[in-house]
Structure formats: structure tokens, C-alpha cells
């Protein structure tokens with residue numbers, strides 16, 4: 001076997017996450033998994049498949065059905081020196097644990113004046129367009145981003161999934177780890193020897209361009225890439241940034257990009273109003289005012305509860321709505 | 333260990349919480365023996381069992397009512413099968429089957445009085461049918477066409493709650509409203525409003541949620557006329573009951589200060605009797621009451637689930653003879669001499685109904701996204717109005733482009749272009 005064969009692997013985002021967790025569990029006995037149906041079933045998305053068989057029921061815990069209990073007890077285990085990785089079954093079921101996440105997990109380090117770290121990772125399958133029923137397609141990232149004390153990351157490729165889950169588990173701060181559930185079966189190369197960036201809390205330019213910076217994360221990165229390609233057929237050169245980290249946001253990378261391109265479009269599945277796009281637009285306007293050719297444009301969900309599956313594709317930004325936002329940015 | 337696929341080949345370690353270690357008993361290893369009896373009025377062969385406390389509650393029940401129960405249960409089962417097959421054909425986004433729980437649902441719903449109110453969880457399809465809600469309407473949510481299906485204001489039945497346990501405090505609050513009505517009427521010297529109670533459904537898994545426990549405390553604290561009806565079908569997706577509780581859930585009621593009754597959930601007569609009693613207690617101000625209906629989810633959790641991943645088929649076989657339809661059929665044959673031709677007749681009339689229902693279901697389509705802008709708030713909201721404008725303008729841009737560029741067969745820009753993911 002050649003070196004390259006051993007050091008890279010082509011797999012899905014879901015399997016890359018499994019591999020990442022398996023490696024983290026192998027390397028650190030304090031890592032353990034907690035969640036509903038993550039044991040024998042391997043999780044409803046099979047992301048923990050095989051881990052209970054390998055590590056035992058004491059390290060892969062099928063918990064009773066209570067999200068506040070999952071996160072609350074994970075905090076207690078972290079206080080005792082463990083690194084719990086919690087799985088919330090669907091984004092819409094995070095909220096029973098919202099109290100524990102925002103008043104306890106996020107604030108423990110500050111409340112104890114830095115004495116108690118709570119290295120808990122909360123994995124949440126995130127986002128829509130999976131053709132499901134209500135509460136299964138939410139994008140609650142802004143609620144967490146607004147809470148000081150939480151870090152938030154979201155991979156968009158198997159490579160990032162594999163590495164960022166390990167980096168999140170190793171991080172001494174609590175990390176909300178959003179998994180773009182409609183991309184679980186997306187395949188890609190995983191470099192088993194090296195992450196894309198040593199710092200997971202950073203953005204990456206995933207396509208270079210000259211006239212506009214298109215920012216997306218998680219599930220919308222492939223759509224943004226397709227939009228940039230379509231725009232290039234119209235003679236427009238679009239740079240795509242995969243934000244990867246939603247808290248902190250890597251404003252330096254965004255600033256450098258916009259100073260080069262002069263325009264910015266931010267796309268997210270979450271509603272535009274109060275969404276992360278607003279924060280990014282505001283900071284970029286401050287930092288890049290004299291480089292901007294147009295106001296920063298945003299495209300996202302409407303101010304509606306996530307709609308029924310039959311019309312969800314009109315709600316979540318698709319290729320056309322992103323192109324429409326690009327048109328708007330060029331209209332100035 | 334290298335970070336590659338699992339090749340350890342090790343057998344799974346024994347886990348006391350693993351159903352495979354406790355299959356058939358559903359017991360936590362540290363289970364506390366319960367002295368609470370399980371109320372049953374029919375044995376597995378369909379023979380009557382006398383119960384001095386609960387038998388009187390179904391004394392009025394004749395052949396006709398039992399036939400109706402059987403008919404309702406059969407309809408629910410056939411509808412369930414049809415929905416499962418529609419999902420396989422891509423006509424439904426998801427379906428949670430109720431197979432095995434027909435008696436628990438049909439009989440409890442039939443105990444309701446005209447003033448009573450229901451809060452279902454999300455698998456209570458037989459309850460919904462019993463409430464007179466057309467199956468076509470019930471299905472729209474699971475087809476991905478609507479957010480919810482029926483009107484609570486017209487059916488005295490709340491919409492499904494897919495966030496487990498979230499409906500339970502609502503039920504308690506609604507029940508608090510019933511006693512509030514009585515207090516206000518007394519204060520104003522008016523006639524007391526009609527007695528009413530609330531029946532709320534949830535599962536063994538949901539019973540763990542904090543909101544459910546808080547609900548019990550509130551209900552007890554305010555003497556709320558509510559009946560907690562937990563269908564313990566032994567499983568919460570892949571997690572066995574033994575992970576949720578060491579004791580039967582009904583025994584918890586005592587800890588909150590009210591009565592809990594365990595009932596054989598596959599015995600429609602026992603479920604009817606116990607629920608009638610419980611609702612009467614609640615209506616008369618002696619509530620709350622908890623009922624634990626012990627039953628079994630014979631099918632998958634939902635159409636997206638594969639139970640062979642986590643439970644042994646012998647557990648399903650163990651429950652097969654306790655099938656509520658079989659048992660009710662035995663009762664009808666044994667006690668009333670019902671013949672095959674009668675059962676065949678019910679089967680035929682059910683398949684006619686299924687045919688018509690299926691056609692009705694398939695005739696429907698998704699709501700307009702624009703309709704959603706109408707219902708977010710009860711009154712005008714400028715942000716919604718503005719964004720509706722964006723939506724409309726964006727939709728209209730396609731129409732204009734279509735007209736401008738009628739020759740372009742690919743239609744509006746980008747439509748039909750695939751994401752290059």
C-alpha cells in the first residue's frame with residue numbers, strides 16, 4: 001500500500017464524522033458520547049454507528065429521552081474531567097436543553113472566574129430541505145451565536161467533518177457542532193494526516209473570484225459553489241467563502257476578500273431577520289466601507305416558521321435566489 | 333487504533349440498558365417490584381375477566397358497541413397500512429405507524445364526553461379518526477402539505493405535537509381553564525358551566541421530559557381536571573422502556589399525589605372502563621389521574637426506522653397473541669357467536685373506505701408558501717408584510733422573464749439547473 005492510499009480516504013460526511021469520533025475516543029479515554037438512540041441504532045442518521053460495539057455502552061450512552069438531562073448531565077461529567085459529546089436528534093429538539101446550554105454550559109467558565117472549564121460538544125443535525133415534518137429542519141445558529149461562551153462550527157465537507165469534530169472535542173470551550181443533515185451523504189476526500197486549517201475557528205476561501213464575495217456555511221456551501229459557477233457563465237467572477245466557524249467569525253478572512261472584490265452576498269438557511277448575516281454585514285460595512293461597491297446583500301429564510309416540506313424549496317435559498325442576490329449586488 | 337472502519341469484530345458488550353439483554357421483560361435490572369395490578373377485563377382468548385372496580389364502567393356495553401370498537405380498530409389498522417405503502421411510493425414524507433396500539437387509542441377516545449378536550453402526541457391516528465376528523469385531513473401534515481391538519485377550535489382536539497412532551501403542560505393549562513370557568517361563574521353567581529375534562533396522550537419515552545414532570549406538579553397543585561394517558565409501547569425509537577424507568581409509570585402518580593392506574597392497553601374493554609372512570613373522576617374535581625396503557629408498538633417507529641437494528645423479533649412474536657384486533661374478534665365470536673361472514677363484511681366495507689380515502693388523500697396538494705405569511709401573526713406585522721413583498725416580487729420576476737423570453741425552453745434563469753453538489 002502506498003502512503004497516499006493510507007493517508008486519504010473517500011467517504012461521506014456522516015462516515016467522516018464517525019471516523020473522527022472514533023479517533024477522538026481512541027486517543028482520549030475521557031471522551032464519551034451521549035444521546036437518544038445513538039447506541040445500538042447508531043443514531044437516526046447512523047453517525048455513531050459501530051461505536052457502541054467498539055467502545056462499550058459506558059462510552060456510548062443511549063440516554064433516557066430528555067434533552068435538558070442530556071446536556072445538564074454532560075456538564076456535570078465535564079466538571080468531573082470528561083469530554084462528553086452530546087447528540088441532539090434534530091435541531092428542533094435542542095430547545096428543551098436551551099436553558100442548560102445558554103444559562104449553564106455557556107456561562108460556567110465565566111461564572112467560576114475561569115476555574116471550571118466545560119469541554120462539552122453538542123452535535124446537532126441542522127438545516128432543512130430533507131422533506132420532513134415540522135421541527136426537523138430548523139437553523140437555530142443565531143440563537144447560539146448571540147450567547148457569549150459558546151463556540152459554533154459547521155463543516156461542509158467530509159474533510160472538515162472529520163477534523164472539526166476532533167478539534168471541537170479537544171477544545172476546552174463548549175462547542176455547538178452543527179451538522180448539515182442534507183449533506184450527510186455528500187462524498188469527498190478526507191486527508192487522515194492533516195486538517196485544512198489547524199484552527200477550526202476560521203473561514204476558508206473555497207473558490208477564488210474578483211468581483212463579489214459570496215459567504216455561506218454548512219448546507220449552503222455546495223449551492224454557493226454552484227451559484228458562483230452559474231454566475232461565471234454570465235461573466236461574473238465570484239469568490240466563495242465557507243465560513244465554517246459561526247462563533248467566532250473569521251472577519252479577517254472576510255475583510256481581505258471584500259477588500260479585493262468590493263461586493264458581498266451572505267446566504268443562510270435561517271431567517272434573514274436577526275440572522276448571522278446581519279452581524280456579518282454590519283461588521284464588514286464598518287471594516288470595508290471604502291472598498292464596497294454596493295451594500296452587503298443577504299439571502300435567507302423568510303420571517304416565517306419553517307414551512308411544510310411541500311414548499312420548503314421556496315423558503316430556503318436555492319441557486320436562483322442566490323443568483324438573484326448577486327444581481328442585486330451588481331445593480332448598484 | 334487507526335481511524336478507519338470498525339473491524340474489531342468484537343461482540344457488543346452486555347449492557348443492562350440494552351433491550352437485547354432484557355428482551356420480553358422490558359425491565360431495568362434494578363426494577364422495583366410494583367404492587368399496582370394491571371387492570372384487564374379480557375384475557376388473551378377474549379374471555380371476560382371480572383374486576384369489581386372497573387367492570388361496572390362497561391356494564392352498558394352491548395354487542396353493537398363492541399362491533400363498533402372492532403370496526404374502528406380495523407379502519408385504523410388498514411389506514412396505517414395504506415399510509416405506510418403511500419410513504420413507500422413517495423406520497424408521504426413520513427408516517428409513524430400505530431399498529432398494535434389500536435385498542436389503547438380507540439377505546440380511550442370513545443370514553444370522551446362531548447365537553448371533553450384532547451391533546452394528542454403524534455401517533456394517535458386512531459384517536460383522531462375517533463374524533464370525527466377525516467383521514468384525508470389528518471394525512472396532509474404527513475404528506476408535507478400543511479404544518480398541521482385539523483382545526484382544534486372545531487374538533488376539541490389539539491393538533492399533533494412533534495416536540496415530545498410539549499403538549500402535556502398545555503393540557504394541564506387547558507384543564508386549569510376549565511376550573512377557572514367554574515370559579516368565575518360562581519363569582520358572578522351564574523350557573524356552573526358543564527363539567528369537562530382533558531385527556532392528554534404521550535409516550536413512555538416522552539414521560540422522561542422535564543415538562544411532563546412539571547405538568548404533574550401543576551396538575552396536582554391546581555387539582556386540574558386532566559387525565560394523563562401514557563401509551564407505554566415499550567420503546568422510544570430504539571431505546572427500551574427499561575432506560576426510562578425502573579417502575580411502571582403509573583406508580584409515579586402517587587409521588588405527585590394522585591392516582592395512577594395500569595391497564596392492559598391491548599384490551600379495549602379495560603381501556604374504555606378505566607378511561608371512563610378517570611375522566612369522571614377528573615370532571616368531578618377528583619383529578620388528576622394517570623393511566624398507563626401497557627401496549628406494544630408492533631411496527632417500526634416510523635417509515636424511516638428499521639427495528640431489526642435494535643430489537644429481537646421474538647419480542648414482536650411475544651406480543652402478537654395480544655393483538656387487540658385478534659382479542660376483540662375472539663370476544664365477538666365467543667360471546668356473540670359472530671361469524672366469519674360478519675368479519676368479512678367489515679373487512680370489505682373497510683377496504684371500500686380505504687379506496688375512497690386514498691383517492692381523497694392523493695387529490696390534495698401542498699399549501700402555497702404565500703399562505704404562510706397570512707398566519708404567522710394574528711394581526712398585521714410590518715416585517716411579514718415587507719418580506720411577503722420580497723417573495724411576491726421574486727416569484728413575479730419568473731413570470732415576467734417567462735413572457736420576455738418565451739423562446740427559451742429552459743424557462744426562468746437557473747430553473748432546472750442542478751446544484752453541482
Ligand SMILES: Cc1ncc(C[n+]2csc(CCOP(=O)(O)OP(=O)(O)O)c2C)c(N)n1
Nearest residue numbers: 093455494495496535536537538567568569
Ligand atoms: C423533544 C423531542 N426529542 C426528541 C424527539 C425525536 N423523537 C421522536 S419520537 C421519539 C421517541 C418517542 O418515544 P415515545 O415517547 O415512547 O413515543 P412512541 O414513539 O413510542 O409513540 C423521539 C426520540 C422529539 N420528537 N422531540
Ligand SMILES: [Mg+2]
Nearest residue numbers: 535536567568
Ligand atoms: Mg414508546
